[in-house]
Amino acid sequence: MEASQRPEDFSDTYNGMDTVAYPAFYLLSISLIAVVTIVGNTLVLVVFLKRAELRVPANYFIISLAFSDLIQGMTYTCYNISHLYDIQNGRYI
Secondary structure, three states, rough: OOOOOOOOOHHHEOOOEEEOHHHHHHHHHHHHHHHHHHHHHHHHHHHHHHHHOOHHHHHHHHHHHHHHHHHHHHHHHHHHHOOOOOOOOEOOO
């Protein structure tokens, strides 16, 4: 469908979602994922540091994964939120 053939109400929706609701839903979803990722992986690291019996070689792999996940949750999701882009109108929100 060419741009000239689009219905008039298409400019108010993005894949069936309102243009205000879509960025809000996206922002809420990414924020929730970031919070859960940061809190969960921080708890794993704290428990590992507090409990000496967990410091066995096999658990160092889990701690490595938790640490990398924590860094990802603090950097990439924040980057993703800061670059929320309105695809339909071609501008940053």
